[in-house]
Amino acid sequence: MTAVFDTEKQPFPLVIRSLGIDTHQEPTVYLRRNSHVCRAEGFTTASRVQIDNEHSRIIATLHIVDNETLLAPGEIGLSNSAAKALNAPDGSIVHVCHPKPIRSLSHLRHKVYGHRLNDAQMKSIIQDIIAGLYADVHLATFITACAGDNLNQDEIICLTRAMLEAGENLDWQQSLVVDKHCVGGLPGNRTTPIVVSIVTACGGIMPKTSSRAITSPAGTADTMSTMTDVELDLDVLKQVVNQEGGCLAWGGSVHLSPADDILIRAERELDLDSEGQMVASVLSKKIAAGSSHVLIDIPVGPTAKVRSDEAANLLSRLLINTGAALGLKVEVICTDGTQPVGHGIGPALEAVDIIKVLKNDIDAPQDLKERALLLAGKILEMAGLAPAGEGWGKACKTLENGTAWQKFHRICNMQGGFKQPPTAHYQYSWSSETSGKVTEIDNRHLAKLAKLAGAPEDLAAGVTLDVKLGHTVLQGDTLLMIHAESPGALNYAIEFLQDHKDMIRIQA
Amino acid sequence: MTAVFDTEKQPFPLVIRSLGIDTHQEPTVYLRRNSHVCRAEGFTTASRVQIDNEHSRIIATLHIVDNETLLAPGEIGLSNSAAKALNAPDGSIVHVCHPKPIRSLSHLRHKVYGHRLNDAQMKSIIQDIIAGLYADVHLATFITACAGDNLNQDEIICLTRAMLEAGENLDWQQSLVVDKHCVGGLPGNRTTPIVVSIVTACGGIMPKTSSRAITSPAGTADTMSTMTDVELDLDVLKQVVNQEGGCLAWGGSVHLSPADDILIRAERELDLDSEGQMVASVLSKKIAAGSSHVLIDIPVGPTAKVRSDEAANLLSRLLINTGAALGLKVEVICTDGTQPVGHGIGPALEAVDIIKVLKNDIDAPQDLKERALLLAGKILEMAGLAPAGEGWGKACKTLENGTAWQKFHRICNMQGGFKQPPTAHYQYSWSSETSGKVTEIDNRHLAKLAKLAGAPEDLAAGVTLDVKLGHTVLQGDTLLMIHAESPGALNYAIEFLQDHKDMIRIQA
Structure with a gap:
């Protein structure tokens, strides 16, 4: 083979600057659009890029910056999660390049197209997830491909083993735990x-x-x-x-299943359940x-x-x-x-x-x-x-x-001392409009009501339920109370309640 | 119902500031962590938020900012795509609140769990996608749920109709087009x-x-x-x-199928094909x-x-x-x-x-x-x-x-004048190591090689192929050339070529 161009790598050194932007679990880096590295590497915004220093390597999503006051020439901005993952001080030097193709994504595609995953494929997906190689959209794809009953018994065993092998394993030196x-x-x-x-x-x-x-x-x-x-x-x-x-x-x-922690956060965002993933988790x-x-x-x-x-x-x-x-x-x-x-x-x-x-x-x-x-x-x-x-x-x-x-x-x-659980600042009580017997209670709607009120992020938020199936209530009796930490969340829960009054059914 | 708290809405006016950050097609907004609105509404980073002014409303992803030099108190930062979608000048006022739950996401979940989508459900998904209500992870979920042969004939018709109704429709006043x-x-x-x-x-x-x-x-x-x-x-x-x-x-x-344009960009990022989506598209x-x-x-x-x-x-x-x-x-x-x-x-x-x-x-x-x-x-x-x-x-x-x-x-x-296509700055030629007959050419690997060289983003990048099936070649004959616009992309393609020399098979 004869190379017309010298294949020796020419990395551009960049100076780290933490921008203090919280991008949740997706590490994000920022580069000036007119930077040498963007032009030379042909990076476009939302590209996945690899960042290296002597000690560590991360893969991050790139957001290109047009505003020249945000970054000085030669600087690379880091989001909070990128800074945490890279663990290097501001002012230190990194190099940026195209990441290698993520091999396990081809296994993931295989699964999306309806094939089954084996032990080795599942293992490589889980390892890449833990290594931070998956962007949020890849996690969403994996979760969707595994949702509902999309994993069979063998795949669930593979996924469980892959998650198990990827984390800490405790041993209590006891035969019965x-x-x-x-x-x-x-x-x-x-x-x-x-x-x-x-x-x-x-x-x-x-x-x-x-x-x-x-x-x-x-x-x-x-x-x-x-x-x-x-x-x-x-x-x-x-x-x-x-x-x-x-x-x-x-x-x-305690990092018993670091892959699961990542997947659970992504599942929560998508509000998707997966039977197989639940079993493995x-x-x-x-x-x-x-x-x-x-x-x-x-x-x-x-x-x-x-x-x-x-x-x-x-x-x-x-x-x-x-x-x-x-x-x-x-x-x-x-x-x-x-x-x-x-x-x-x-x-x-x-x-x-x-x-x-x-x-x-x-x-x-x-x-x-x-x-x-x-x-x-x-x-x-x-x-x-x-x-x-x-x-x-x-x-x-x-x-x-x-x-x-x-x-x-x-x-x-x-574990650090017992404390009393907090109470919420805003309450709203819902009274029965009729008298009668409680015949149905909708778990899902009540759970949603509690979430709209701010649970679980707002620890004190949620719902207290004053009735059980079979109870007799009189008009004006309290059926439930909404507890919230902010007026916005309270209003939002009330609105949902008004649209779904049948979450507690009273029959005369 | 008796409200303990006054349900009247209390919006916080915020002043727009375009931050010049390119977040691709996902509109993103930035708020200070200690801002009133974040505390009152209980926003967390990566929350979806609704931004309103008198003229328009967008849904965006929130990135919370810990760095106080980025935004003044009372300011909301906009990414390029958020600024474009909102179409309001810097310094003008907006209000931010929790968006209503996106109804079509329940249809999407329904699909993920293996059910079929009907006309109305497909229509509401497509309308919400066009309205910008879907975050990138939701688009990834939709694409995954529709990938491969996951859509049946009826769903494909529904999807096609939904896409058709959501865009411009041209009429040439001709019976045969x-x-x-x-x-x-x-x-x-x-x-x-x-x-x-x-x-x-x-x-x-x-x-x-x-x-x-x-x-x-x-x-x-x-x-x-x-x-x-x-x-x-x-x-x-x-x-x-x-x-x-x-x-x-x-x-x-020309916005013939704006939903499709959004979906295609997301598909490209995930490198996923969908038969049904392709037919509908x-x-x-x-x-x-x-x-x-x-x-x-x-x-x-x-x-x-x-x-x-x-x-x-x-x-x-x-x-x-x-x-x-x-x-x-x-x-x-x-x-x-x-x-x-x-x-x-x-x-x-x-x-x-x-x-x-x-x-x-x-x-x-x-x-x-x-x-x-x-x-x-x-x-x-x-x-x-x-x-x-x-x-x-x-x-x-x-x-x-x-x-x-x-x-x-x-x-x-x-259409604005004819111009000559550009040529690339870097070339690499690959010569045959043996003499013989070309028996196999791998379309997929060649396509990948051209993409690694920078196509289609770099318009001049790609591959020129000098042989066809059945051709006789001599040792040293050029089989193909790689064309690239940056040294990084060229190196990357060469590396792939060296790992996949059998993309052109020569038999003695």
Whole structure:
């Protein structure tokens, strides 16, 4: 081969300048349109570019700048996420070039066109996602291609393994480590903190890491964050578990499944659920957290995430089979998903319910308590801490004699101290326009109402529900209250409520 | 209902400041993190926000700014695309709030989860896309959900109708208006300018609007833009057609299918093809351009876009049936797609071939000429300008006696003047390492090579191919040349070539 042009690389050194622009998880860099590097490399805006210094390399999205006051000649601007990923001081030197084609994108296309992904392909996609090579639009494509039931059993196992291998894996040097998970879709069903307190109070090992909400108004990590610190680093988490037998931490901060953390943020933005991704997300984190046994709660109801027994059975099989393929014993329990659980919907409002149950308060929501006892009893039996059939009784005793509350308090203290959940600044109460019996409650609309009110970002925001199915109400009785941290969010929720008054049906 | 909080809206007036940041087609706005509006509305970065003034409303992505030198208190920064969409001067006042939920996103989710879209749902998605309500990630989701063969015949008709209704529709007051289209995938197959010149020289009406490249190294609009102006407004386009019987314009600038223009840009970024979207894209533009009859060229070959006769038949049926449902007569012709056509691959390099054919140059590529004559002949027959069986002869005569070249020149002159296509600054020639016969040429790899060299963005970039299937070459003979506008792009293409030397196979 004879080169007409010298193929030696000619990089242009550029000086870093953090612009203080927050572009969320997509690292973005800024270059002047008339810069040498843009002209020489033929960069156009929204190009993906590679940025190198001696220590690190990132791929970022380019926004070309026409305004010459923003950047000096020879400078490259960095968004907050680009600056964080590159981890180099302002004024230091980087080089920019075209990134190599991302090989795993061809696997992704393969999937989009209806083919199946194997172990190696899934692994390379997950690795590239963690390496930050995927732009937001690529993440959206991956999530869409995996949404609904687009992944089969084999692909789910591949995805779970890929996520597992890509993160930290904990080892508790114990043969029996238990965990629980709820597939969600049932507002207020926040049993985890109660279950962990009971099980660990009985001597079980339950290093619980939870996620933040994906498309719901609260995740367990959001709720726990209103009562204590959930962003624990690995050393602290280990200390808490070694001393108390359990913890109630956010999974993201210990990097058990960094790919999942990225995907969950993107799923939330798109408001898309994926059965396969959910299975992989849940199980990869359980295995990475060192669990040997996990109990999974699937609430079933017409407006829950899982709407029918058939769907619940299908999901159970996926969970059990995927767990089995990776050495995790999974048990599934299907529960009533016809209406929300407890009183509050939203991080802090659910925390209030949890505290009441743990403290055996007279107005503690009984449905939340009963569900927590059912799950805790099952787990005590799975862990061999109670003989078959006696788990519930032991759980009940542990809760009612105050041992669970003491345990919860100790865990919170180890995690940085217990604090009272915050309350919201704005409220709006909705009263019944008629008298009659409550015949239907729409979980999805209530969840949406709580989200419009600001949950989960505004921790104190959400909805408190004053009625249950079968209750008799009189005209003027309060059905629910909206709690919000800003007038805008409150107005927005009220507007939605007025358009969807049938989210609580009253029949005369 | 009793409001604890006054629901009266409290908008915060903000002063516009164009920041001169080019965020491509996603309008982006910038607000200070400590601004009243961010705190009151609970905006987080990457939120979608609605911006209103008296005249217009846009939805944009928010990037929160931590750097206080970028924006003064009370200012809102606009990206170039946001400023263009809002069309308001710097210093004028806008209000920002949460946008209403985008209703069509629930239809999109419906599709992602495997359901079918009907007319009304497709229409609302397309309308929201045109209204700029979709962020790039939503566009990526829509494209992914429609990719491959994910749309069925009914959905393709719905999508075509939705795209058609959303744009300008031309009426030439003629009963017979012809058009052609090639489904692509065959580098260098740039027959359109030749066919239009022949057909209009014979008195046909052929108001040709073409697209720019989606995933290929050149589209007809890219190639034509190297010889004349293709961004014609509607009045100019009408003038050209009324005088010359035809034009060779870019479809995007006359807004025949504005949704398609947006989708094509997003598809290009993701490098994803969709059969259904392609059918809808092609046919909606043909009908919108006022065509009554259209001839579609489907090159079939192992490395063309359509790889088998079965796939070609399936696509033909989709095209013919969708056309029929919307009153357009579609004829399909399947052609040889085993190797590139002509000499050049890339906008300007293909233009050079076209000019040679039109001028009957001695070194004009014969394969390009023959394909153009075949198509032109068919169209002359469809349009009743030649009796059955005599189209080819008439086309041949029109080309060889110079009438077609004169016509081409006149059309270019009406579109702003004819110019010579540019040539690239950097070249690299690749010589055969052995002697033998050319047995295989990989269209896809050659297309990729031309793209890596900078096509279609760099108009002069691409590849010239010096051999055809069956040619005998000697060691040292030039097989192809890479043409690039920047050293970076040239290096990149050379690297790819070195990794894929089998894109041209020589057997001893």
